[in-house]
Amino acid sequence: MKNIIKAACCFFLCSSAFSNEYLVLLNNEKTFKKDFPKASMESLGLKNLNVYKVGSKEAGFLSRLRKSNSILKAEIDSDLYTSIIEDEKNLNENLDADPLFSKQWHLENTGWNSRTTVIVPGVKGEDIKAKKAWEIETGNSDMIIAVIDSGADLNHPDLKDNLWINQAEKNGVKGVDDDNNGYIDDVYGYDFINDDHDPTDDNGHGSHCAGVIGAVHENQGIKGVMKNVRLMPLKFIAANGIGQMSAVLKAIDYAIENGAQILSNSWGGAPKESILVDLLTVASEKGISIVAAAGNSRNDSDRFPIYPAAYEIPGVVSVGATMGRGTKATFSNFGKVSVDVFAPGNNIYSTFQKGRYKTMSGTSMAAPIVAGMIGLAKSLNPNLSHKELKEIVIESSDRLPILDNLAVGGRVNAYKMLQAIQ
Ligand SMILES: [Ca+2]
Ligand SMILES: [Ca+2]
Ligand SMILES: [Ca+2]
Ligand SMILES: [Ca+2]
Secondary structure: OHHHHHHHHHHHHHHOOOOOEEEEEEOOHHHHHHHOOOOEEEEOOOOOOOEEEEEOOOOOHHHHHHHOOOEEEEEEOOEEEEOOEOOHHHHOOOOOOOOOHHHOOOOOOOOOOOOOEOOEOOOOOOOOOHHHHHOOOOEEEEEEEEEEEOOEOOOOOOOHHHEOOOHHHHOOOOOOOOOOOOOOOOOOOEEOOOOEOOOEOOOOHHHHHHHHHHOOOOOOOOOOOOOEEEEEEEEOEOOOOEEEHHHHHHHHHHHHHOOOOEEEEOEEOOOOOOHHHHHHHHHHHOOOEEEEEOOOOOOEOOOOOOOOOOOOOOOEEEEEEEOOOOOEOOOOOEOOOOOOEEEEOOOEEEEOOOOOEEEEEOHHHHHHHHHHHHHHHHHHOOOOOHHHHHHHHHHOOEOOHHHOOOOOOOEOOHHHHHHHHO
16 A cells, blocks of 8 residues: 555656656647747657657746647656556565466466465456467467567566567667668667667566566466467666656557557556557557556546556557456556456566566556457457457456446456457
């Protein structure tokens, strides 16, 4: 609880923090330069939108920007946050080097592996029915899922073989942008914080989410929701769990341009009116599925929406978190209209940075479960649109009475979902 309050405080402080850097979606570059001759300007280099980072110390600059005809939108370059819960248990890192599938209650809940305390067991079978789902579909290695997060441990034995590889760069020349996508040597994705080709995770959150989607099967450690997938780690969240809007815009633009079919977003804190809406709309129009964490403020998202989860963009799936008994996780947001489904999100065991594994909690963990499920569905039937995929995920979910009125659907069921499209 303490940390939830801390996170909430941070939210408010950061969103009102003084800033002299703004993001501007330009309408007319020439008139903009004429109107704001003193402002510094730096293009974000997006392929899909003409966005600049603009700097000025002038008081009231943002409102002056917003009145200008030379721009379509202007906003503070806001801070965005991962959607995990930092409870005591999480601070006790699990350094177990020989973890087991049996710890992954979200895939197979034995009742024992999902217990919250020794005297409060979970409910056997209260999981996403992964084993039965895998009898139908395990994914394919053309399915690219962008993990828009803190990067990933590129050398993790349980992630390595399922990473996306940019072949042109892998077989190309060092220091040269071989595929001419605007980024040099981006073999496995990109680091949009440090502007380098190595998206190695300094936080652990991105590695955890990546493992939930696609940890390698039949080697060591754990299993991902997908056995076969290409994970594209796009790093915009720093070691402290905070990322910038300008960096996430670059990451999403990269994902769109480089073949991602699904975007997994375990973060929030974006403003309602944002250039992010325009960019995610471009992604949506290109048929990309967008999965987002509903957030951990234990609020009704219909009244207190968290973005990007609550954006009304076609194909955006907002995911809340459940515990091992199938109840809503205490921290999870809910919303009859703005949360689409629930997925397991409490004490989820997955890969962590530096070759490790860790138990983490949050809607951050629930969202990649659904991203992986959509990956399975899309592998089974590539012709399904993001709207159809979203509908199928909702329709095939288990409508547990305890989740009544807390979301559009219930707790996701990968087996029933695949059965529905078989
Ligand atoms: Ca390149
Ligand atoms: Ca190169
Ligand atoms: Ca780096
Ligand atoms: Ca494994």
